[in-house]
Amino acid sequence: SQTIHQWPATLVQPVGSPLSLECTVEGTSNPNLYWYRQAAGRGLQLLFYSVGIGQISSEVPQNLSASRPQDRQFILSSKKLLLSDSGFYLCAWSFLQGPGELFFGEGSRLTVL
Amino acid sequence: DAKTTQPNSMESNEEEPVHLPCNHSTISGTDYIHWYRQLPSQGPEYVIHGLTSNVNNRMASLAIAEDRKSSTLILHRATLRDAAVYYCILSRRGNTPLVFGKGTRLSVIA
Numbered sequence: 001s002q003t004i005h006q007w008p009a010t011l012v013q014p015v016g017s018p019l020s021l022e023c024t025v026e027g028t029s030n031p032n033l034y035w036y037r038q039a040a041g042r043g044l045q046l047l048f049y050s051v052g053i054g055q056i057s058s059e060v061p062q063n064l065s066a067s068r069p070q071d072r073q074f075i076l077s078s079k080k081l082l083l084s085d086s087g088f089y090l091c092a093w094s095f096l097q098g099p100g101e102l103f104f105g106e107g108s109r110l111t112v113l
Numbered sequence: 114d115a116k117t118t119q120p121n122s123m124e125s126n127e128e129e130p131v132h133l134p135c136n137h138s139t140i141s142g143t144d145y146i147h148w149y150r151q152l153p154s155q156g157p158e159y160v161i162h163g164l165t166s167n168v169n170n171r172m173a174s175l176a177i178a179e180d181r182k183s184s185t186l187i188l189h190r191a192t193l194r195d196a197a198v199y200y201c202i203l204s205r206r207g208n209t210p211l212v213f214g215k216g217t218r219l220s221v222i223a
Contacts, residue, residue, distance in 0.1 A: 046210055046211075106155075
């Protein structure tokens with residue numbers, strides 16, 4: 001069976017500090033990978049998605065970036081965090097082909113102070 | 114991209130059926146209808162999806178209008194654990210990512 005893990009679960013970072021959130025998927029090959037963010041009291045916003053190693057599509061221009069160094073690894077990064085980067089970050093995967101059912105990780109709650 | 118329209122909130126009594134509506138009048142012939150739900154402090158959870166025919170699974174039923182311009186998620190007996198935000202989303206087969214709207218916040222009253 002397939003599983004998805006993301007870490008860390010929670011973190012508190014000062015403004016201007018770097019960020020690295022990691023996500024890995026097990027039990028499948030060539031998944032589509034996604035990063036979503038949910039700010040407090042807001043909806044789920046698609047940030048990045050990837051259909052293969054090194055292939056990243058950005059949905060929202062901002063100070064965040066994503067990388068996919070391996071088939072089942074997806075990393076969300078920032079060089080300098082802003083207060084507005086606070087939120088609940090969710091990694092998800094889907095099969096490469098199919099109607100697009102998404103499987104979400106446990107989420108990483110980021111607070112920028 | 115085709116859009117969906119859902120009520121902001123709904124309320125139901127425990128152990129009664131719940132019908133959550135979704136309008137998608139601009140749906141195309143290749144769009145799947147997905148439903149997800151999100152419990153507090155958790156990621157969204159897949160509920161059900163369909164294309165043209167009604168679908169049933171252990172969590173819910175999906176009733177799709179004949180013209181596919183609307184659908185209804187049916188929870189047969191609401192429990193307190195069903196209190197969540199329910200999202201109705203359209204997707205195309207392949208690599209198009211799912212875009213979540215604001216969903217419907219379902220409250221279940223004991």
